[in-house]
Amino acid sequence: MSRRRSTDPSDQAPPPGSGSLAPAPVDNTAAVARAPAEQARHRLLLAALRLFSEQGFAKTSTREIARAADANVAAIRYYFGDKAGLYRAVYVEPLGRPRDDIPRYHPAHFSLRESLHGYFESFLEPMKQDALVQQCVRLHMREMLEPTGMWAQELEQGIKPAHAALIDVLRRHLALRQVDNELHRLAFAITALALQMFVCRDVIAAIRPQLIAGPAAVDASVRRLADYALALIEAESQRRLPPSPRPARKHA
Numbered sequence: 642m643s644r645r646r647s648t649d650p651s652d653q654a655p656p657p658g659s660g661s662l663a664p665a666p667v668d669n670t671a672a673v674a675r676a677p678a679e680q681a682r683h684r685l686l687l688a689a690l691r692l693f694s695e696q697g698f699a700k701t702s703t704r705e706i707a708r709a710a711d712a713n714v715a716a717i718r719y720y721f722g723d724k725a726g727l728y729r730a731v732y733v734e735p736l737g738r739p740r741d742d743i744p745r746y747h748p749a750h751f752s753l754r755e756s757l758h759g760y761f762e763s764f765l766e767p768m769k770q771d772a773l774v775q776q777c778v779r780l781h782m783r784e785m786l787e788p789t790g791m792w793a794q795e796l797e798q799g800i801k802p803a804h805a806a807l808i809d810v811l812r813r814h815l816a817l818r819q820v821d822n823e824l825h826r827l828a829f830a831i832t833a834l835a836l837q838m839f840v841c842r843d844v845i846a847a848i849r850p851q852l853i854a855g856p857a858a859v860d861a862s863v864r865r866l867a868d869y870a871l872a873l874i875e876a877e878s879q880r881r882l883p884p885s886p887r888p889a890r891k892h893a
Contacts, residue, residue: 684710694780739803764835
């Protein structure tokens with residue numbers, strides 16, 4: 642799944658009462674009648690994102706979320722199953738899972754620049770929705786400090802597969818037979834280029850807000866980060882070259 646996602650998470654609505662993230666069956670005959678219900682789910686999701694990111698899972702009640710969304714508690718049960726189902730949807734839907742973006746940079750026929758551009762584009766795309774991203778980053782940071790199990794699940798099912806895919810791209814383009822610690826170090830350095838834009842967003846906004854001011858600025862960052870990553874990869878390629886033979890000493 643691309644991170645070029647709709648600003649309306651109701652496009653991914655689960656079956657009523659399931660708490661699942663699976664899409665609901667499409668009923669084209671009720672499209673007009675369904676629109677208000679989708680709007681209600683969207684309001685619940687946004688209200689929950691704000692409250693969970695500010696207060697955490699344990700300190701946020703379903704009644705508080707329903708009140709903030711101008712809905713009733715029964716609507717939470719209908720769309721998400723329970724509070725935990727709502728939290729899962731809030732944690733996953735706005736940004737998606739890193740593994741879902743693998744097709745944007747992993748195809749074997751991509752050039753190295755195409756792979757890097759796809760990697761950074763998928764990573765930074767959510768920054769075009771500024772307020773939403775701030776709340777999502779806050780929620781993810783809170784989850785690491787006050788774990789509910791979602792961070793461990795994301796690490797295993799999302800981050801590790803995405804990292805493995807990036808490693809494979811680097812191994813392929815560096816023509817390496819085996820993966821070693823230095824290749825992992827390179828992959829983490831490349832990821833850090835994009836990650837710091839999320840984690841240090843407030844710092845960037847205070848020092849040079851033009852760098853994140855709108856979609857065009859985000860697209861420019863994608864291109865620049867691809868340039869920087871290419872430089873890192875070239876440096877690693879040069880580091881791996883066998884040492885040049887020393888010139889023979891001339892005897893007097």
